[in-house]
Structures are given as C-alpha cells and as structure tokens.
Amino acid sequence: MPKPSSLVQGQTRPGFSTLAVHAGESRQKLGDSITDPIICASTYTFESTQAVIDFIEQKLPREEYGRYGNPGERVVERKLAQLEGGEEAILYSSGMAAIVGLLMSKLNAGDEVIFFDECYHRSREFCSKHLSRFGVVTRQVPACDYRAMEAAITPNTRLLVSESPTNPHLSVVDLEQFAAIGKDHEIDTLIDATLATPYNLRPLDFGVDFVLHSATKYLAGHNDLLAGVIIGARDKLEPVRKLRGILGAINSPHNIYLLERGLKTFELRMQRHNENGLRVAQFLESHPRVERVYYPGLASHAYHDVARRTMTGFGGLVTFLVRDADWRQTADVVDAAQVARIAPSLGGAETLIEQPLVMSYYECSPEDRRRFGIPDNMIRLACGLENAEDLIADLRQALDA
Amino acid sequence: MKFRTRAIHVGNARDAQSGAVVPPIHVASTFVQPAAGQWGQFDYSRSGNPTRANLEQTLASLEGGTRALAFASGMAATHCATMLLEAGQHIVAGTDIYGGTYRLLHKIVNRAGIRVTLANSQDLAALEAAITPETRLLWIESPGNPLMSITDIAACAELARRRRILLAVDNTFASPVLTRPLELGAQIVMHSATKYLGGHSDVLGGALVVADQELYDRLYFIQNATGGVLGPFDSFLVSRGLKTLELRVVEQCRTAQRLAEFLQTDARVRRVLYPGLPAHPGHEIAARQMHGGFGAMLSFELEGDFEKTRRVVGATRLFQLAVSLGAVESLIEQPAAMSHASYDPAARAAHGISDGLIRLSVGLEDFDDLRDDLHQALDA
Ligand SMILES: Cc1ncc(COP(=O)(O)O)c(C=O)c1O
Numbered sequence A: 001m002p003k004p005s006s007l008v009q010g011q012t013r014p015g016f017s018t019l020a021v022h023a024g025e026s027r028q029k030l031g032d033s034i035t036d037p038i039i040c041a042s043t044y045t046f047e048s049t050q051a052v053i054d055f056i057e058q059k060l061p062r063e064e065y066g067r068y069g070n071p072g073e074r075v076v077e078r079k080l081a082q083l084e085g086g087e088e089a090i091l092y093s094s095g096m097a098a099i100v101g102l103l104m105s106k107l108n109a110g111d112e113v114i115f116f117d118e119c120y121h122r123s124r125e126f127c128s129k130h131l132s133r134f135g136v137v138t139r140q141v142p143a144c145d146y147r148a149m150e151a152a153i154t155p156n157t158r159l160l161v162s163e164s165p166t167n168p169h170l171s172v173v174d175l176e177q178f179a180a181i182g183k184d185h186e187i188d189t190l191i192d193a194t195l196a197t198p199y200n201l202r203p204l205d206f207g208v209d210f211v212l213h214s215a216t217k218y219l220a221g222h223n224d225l226l227a228g229v230i231i232g233a234r235d236k237l238e239p240v241r242k243l244r245g246i247l248g249a250i251n252s253p254h255n256i257y258l259l260e261r262g263l264k265t266f267e268l269r270m271q272r273h274n275e276n277g278l279r280v281a282q283f284l285e286s287h288p289r290v291e292r293v294y295y296p297g298l299a300s301h302a303y304h305d306v307a308r309r310t311m312t313g314f315g316g317l318v319t320f321l322v323r324d325a326d327w328r329q330t331a332d333v334v335d336a337a338q339v340a341r342i343a344p345s346l347g348g349a350e351t352l353i354e355q356p357l358v359m360s361y362y363e364c365s366p367e368d369r370r371r372f373g374i375p376d377n378m379i380r381l382a383c384g385l386e387n388a389e390d391l392i393a394d395l396r397q398a399l400d401a
Numbered sequence B: 001m002k003f004r005t006r007a008i009h010v011g012n013a014r015d016a017q018s019g020a021v022v023p024p025i026h027v028a029s030t031f032v033q034p035a036a037g038q039w040g041q042f043d044y045s046r047s048g049n050p051t052r053a054n055l056e057q058t059l060a061s062l063e064g065g066t067r068a069l070a071f072a073s074g075m076a077a078t079h080c081a082t083m084l085l086e087a088g089q090h091i092v093a094g095t096d097i098y099g100g101t102y103r104l105l106h107k108i109v110n111r112a113g114i115r116v117t118l119a120n121s122q123d124l125a126a127l128e129a130a131i132t133p134e135t136r137l138l139w140i141e142s143p144g145n146p147l148m149s150i151t152d153i154a155a156c157a158e159l160a161r162r163r164r165i166l167l168a169v170d171n172t173f174a175s176p177v178l179t180r181p182l183e184l185g186a187q188i189v190m191h192s193a194t195k196y197l198g199g200h201s202d203v204l205g206g207a208l209v210v211a212d213q214e215l216y217d218r219l220y221f222i223q224n225a226t227g228g229v230l231g232p233f234d235s236f237l238v239s240r241g242l243k244t245l246e247l248r249v250v251e252q253c254r255t256a257q258r259l260a261e262f263l264q265t266d267a268r269v270r271r272v273l274y275p276g277l278p279a280h281p282g283h284e285i286a287a288r289q290m291h292g293g294f295g296a297m298l299s300f301e302l303e304g305d306f307e308k309t310r311r312v313v314g315a316t317r318l319f320q321l322a323v324s325l326g327a328v329e330s331l332i333e334q335p336a337a338m339s340h341a342s343y344d345p346a347a348r349a350a351h352g353i354s355d356g357l358i359r360l361s362v363g364l365e366d367f368d369d370l371r372d373d374l375h376q377a378l379d380a
C-alpha cells in the first residue's frame, strides 16, 4: 500500500488547500504519474496460494476484490479524512447509501434513533418507512431543541442525528450541546454536514462521532457525479466498512477520480460559494419582493450567532420567501431565472434554483408541508461559482419580471 | 455575462433530451444521417463532435473570439496554424518560444519549404527587420519561457497589421484570465490546453481561437484534413477544468507573486524573474497587458553551479520535480537539465538559461507551505 506523502504526515498541519491538493496521495505514484491512475479492476490477483493465506492470516493491507476497496478510492478516503480531521473515511455510491450504510450497521431491532426534524426528506423517509420495517424506532424532535432531544432519549436510544446547517431552513446546530448530550448518555452522534463541508465546519472537533456528506454536492463540486462519505474514528467505522463490503453500495473508479479532481479546487470553490451565498442573501434581504431570507451569514438569521462562532463561512445555499406570493407566482420567479437552472441538488459550479413545494414536497399534504415548514412561496437557491454580479442581476430581473 | 459565468455556462447548455446540467460525453465516432446526401449537424467525429464543440464554444467566448478548434495537444494546434502557409512563404517567431515550437518550425515546417526566422520579440525593430515580402505569420509567446520575458502583444499586432501578416500568440502561460490577445489585435490565439485550461495535469490538449470566420474555415479545413482532434473524454475534462479556471489562475498568480517577493529577499538567490516584480524588464508592459495577476510561472537563479541547482530541485518535499506547468500541483525544474536540455550550452547561454536557473510552476497549495518548502530546499 502506498505511503501518504511525508509532508502531509509531518508535524505542522499544512494549509487547507495544500491538503486538498496532496493529502492522502503518495508522492511517487504508479508509473511515476503526477496524478493517481484510474484502476478499473473488479478483482486483484495474488502471486500464489501462500500469498492468499498470508493476506487472510496476517490481514495484510492490500486489495482483494472491487467491492471491498480500490486503490484510488483509498486515496480519496484518506484525503477526505484529513480534510475533516478524522481518522477514517468510507466512500459510498451516494449520500443516501452512506446514510443507509451507517444506520444499518449501527441499529438493530428494538433500537431507537432520534432526529432533529429539519432534514433531507429522503433521510426522513428512509427512517420512517424502511428502518421501521426492521423494528427500529425513529423519534423526531424540533430542530435545535436540545431539551426535547434529551427528553426523547430512552435506554434503547443508539444514535442522535442532525444535519447542520439543515436543508432547506439552514438552521445551525450548536454542536457542543449536541455532542454533549451524546457523551452524557453514551450515545453516538451523527452530523450530516453536507451543506457546511469541512471548509466551513468540522463537527469532529466538537466531539461529534460521525460526519456524513453527500459528496455529490460541494466535495465533488461539478454537478457531475454522485458520492457519499462517512468520517469518524477507525474502530467505530470498522463494522460500517465491513457492512459496505456486503451491501455493495460502492462508488466507481471513474467517479472517484472525478471526485479527487474536484477536491483539488475545494478551498477556492468554497470561498466562492461562501461569497456568492452571502452577497446573494444580502441582495435578497434588501429586495422589496422578498419576505424573508434564510441564510446563516445574515444577522437576521435565527442561528447567526452559533453560525458565526462555529463556521468559517456559510455556504452557497440561500432559501427565501417571496412576499405575498402564492405557489404559482413563486413558480413564476423560478421560471424567470436565466442563469440559475431549475434542478434539485446543490454545491456544483452551476447555480440551481427550485421551489421546495414543487421539487421535493409536491406529493405531501398541506398539513405535512406546514409541519415540515415548507410554505408555498419558498425558493431554494444553490449558488454556484458564477460571478456574484451575474447571479444578483438574474435574481433581480426574475423578481421584477 | 462575466468571465466566470461564461466559463460555466457558455457551451454547457442544458441537454435538451435529458435535462442534464452537465452535457453528456458523446463518444460516438459517427452519427446517423437523415438521408443519403443530406447531412445532420454532426457526421463523423473527426469533422465535429458535440462534446468537443461545447468546449470550443466555451474557449471562443473566454478568449473573446468567435470560433475555436480543440486539438489533441498544443503541438497539434501549433502545427495546424503553421499549415496555413505554403512553400516559399516565411514565418517570423520570437526567440523565447516554447522548445517544441522551435523544433516544429526548424525540423518539420521547414521541410515544406517554409522558411523561419527567429527574432527577439521584445525588440520591435528586430522583429520588423526580420519580416520579408514572403512573411505571412508572426508567432509570439508572452510571458516567454523560461525567463518570463514579456512581449508587447498590442505593439506586435500593430506591426503585423501594417505589414499585412497574421499575428498568432501562444497564450498558454497567461491564459485568457489574464490576457486576451484577440482583443489586442492578434488574429490567432493558441493554447496548450494541457496547462491552465485543463489545469489538473490529467489531459493533453491544444486549441486555436480566432475572431474571423474565413480564417476559422481555413483552419477547420486543415484540422479536419489532418486529424489532430481532441477526444471526447479529454474535451469533457478540459470543459470541467474551465469552470474553475479563473479561480485557479487568480489564486496561483497571487501565490506566485508572494513567492517571487520572498525569493527576492533570500541571500541564496541571485535574481528572480517574475513579471510582477517592478525590477523585471517587462513589468510595465505586463501591468498593461495582464489583468488580475502576472502569471503563476516564475524562474530564479541560484548563487550556485549546476550540481548545487540539481540538488535543490531534488530536495523539495512539496514541489514535484517535473516538466509541464499550469496545474493544481506545484512543479519545479532545472531548465538546463530538463526543459531546455536539448539546447547546446552556447544556445542556452545566448538565451540566458544559466545552470543555476530554476523554474517553478506555482499550484494551489498554501503559500506558507510552498515558501517553507523552498526555504528548506535552498540549503540542499
Ligand atoms: C443534506 C443532504 N444529505 C443527504 C443527501 C443525499 O445525498 P445523495 O443525493 O448523494 O444520495 C442530500 C442530497 O440529496 C442532502 O442534501
């Protein structure tokens, strides 16, 4: 197995962009290439029967079969672990596969998991509709209500879960309080930090046990691949990795290469997403047709103080309400956008726009939408890497149309 | 739309059929036609490929041109441009051109009966003196390699216009983020897309960009007839790289400027060649011609001989010892032993390439890490 570059193992912690470019990679690569090769092998050969026996008995670090790991994948796992400040990372074929991989590994029939209720609707759906079939109980408490979370804990509780910032309300969890509840009750904690990324927030530093990302978003950054990752302590992740090898939701070597390539510009991209997010949020807040803006970087945001204390920047996602607009008038704003394109997802170079009512909650009852906090006049904008001036001009014409 | 927005959106329209935000990679070598004798937009991938066409559209927009052609390498692009000429005609090229261009002009293009004269492109009078009635093409590069010499593109354009010859600019080192030669009066921009355009050390590619349709048609004819086209996967990777081009180049320039300033104050360094330093002979022109930075390539000369220099370039822990440039990883090399080793010692001396010269391609790593790395390596 190749050795990580000596620089990156050194005493002083290199700068973030240095890590993004080099961490996890060996300095001298296969074929003396400057970049990691894409190894498409589904299986790996052994020199002899004895080599197989040695591999099994001595647990030698080498590849065996594609579902258990790939050399390029290990490079990116090491890179992501170092960016996040964790010991170990496990890559999956998508963010959902990562969530499922962790929950399936950590929970048994009779166990309970507690969620803050503002979350990606498919995570909620997996717990309420599917984990329940295996006898796992999901309890939801209001986002950032730490007392409610603590009160919901029973002797069967095994995992506390939240996103931060949450999607699409961008509520920011006080990770010290959240992690402390887990520590006090000896329950593992998981933060889905997809919207923050390790550039803006490093939950492990606050004592959270697992960090999860839809790497589809900012980590890959180009709207051209799906991936998920879980990061945490090696011993806690060992059974998770084993289960991945059985369930098989692995990523492909080609995708992993694109993810690695995307990570090289990670710091630059995040700086730009942060700048675009903030400038667009400030513009929206000043626009007469906007009733309310959800963006942690705005002083008006309910969680601005926690965000400022714990985050480097606030990302590219901005949610807002169009004043006195019904769902159709709101849709007209979405349809009038010319730079932003109508699509789900976020975190790529291209700015995307969507109306949560239509895109993700169309089939929910009005009561459920009220419960989830999804009003008809809500728009979610995922700022990309374009010039902020162009994004603002686009929104202005869409709102004034 | 501004530069970054165009880099992301022009040529990357939403795919009409699937809605994909990122256009599909069309790997097809051939395309089904509506009827015999009737041609669709694409017929055969050498003649045109949708993925390559997307990239070409983006490049044309970023260079301020109207049409672009993507090639299998920078050399394939340069070769195509030289094939505009015929036997008996003449090219004037700057003395600081890329070594591969020098080789092409003197060992391949000359076989077709095309004559080549090199002249110092920083000296307009010398350039003009080299022009003959047969001259059809003036070929320059700025910043030049490896001394980062700066050529005044607008002045060359004026000269070319007056003498009714084409001006082609190899814009590889500056990239369209910093300099757009077509806007300064050049007729052809050439790129090794291997460098900043791709930006991730994982593609070989080249490009020609023009503003004039008739010139495009002639170049397109040559490209299609000779076949040095860029493949669909590589076209996709270059397009993907362009989305972060401006972010990368601006950041890399910023770090290069700081490294140049750091090296300038180090007693182990004899001189630093970077257009962003006021002492650089091309600084004034560069300040006019390059916007947002002075490039991410810099050279410096050690107080030391060939062996000492060899040790220094081998002692870095972050900079990697390799030729090429323009990517996210920082690279270091000794021109006398590597990029310009094919020059004989007399030619190297004439070009100011001493044994103590070191060339850096500054990547995206943190400035502090790169500075610390050079600081320790200089003691080797
Ligand atoms: C916060 C969050 N978590 C998880 C996911 C799921 O990730 P993926 O789409 O990569 O499966 C998403 C995106 O859809 C998300 O926004």
Ligand SMILES: Cc1ncc(COP(=O)(O)O)c(C=O)c1O
Residues within 6 Å of the ligand: B073, B074, B075, B076, B098, B100, B141, B145, B170, B172, B173, B191, B192, B193, B194, B204, B205, B206, B324
């Ligand atoms: C300035 C310049 N022009 C042209 C080239 C040739 O490009 P390629 O290597 O893509 O053929 C290079 C490559 O090193 C170069 O640095």
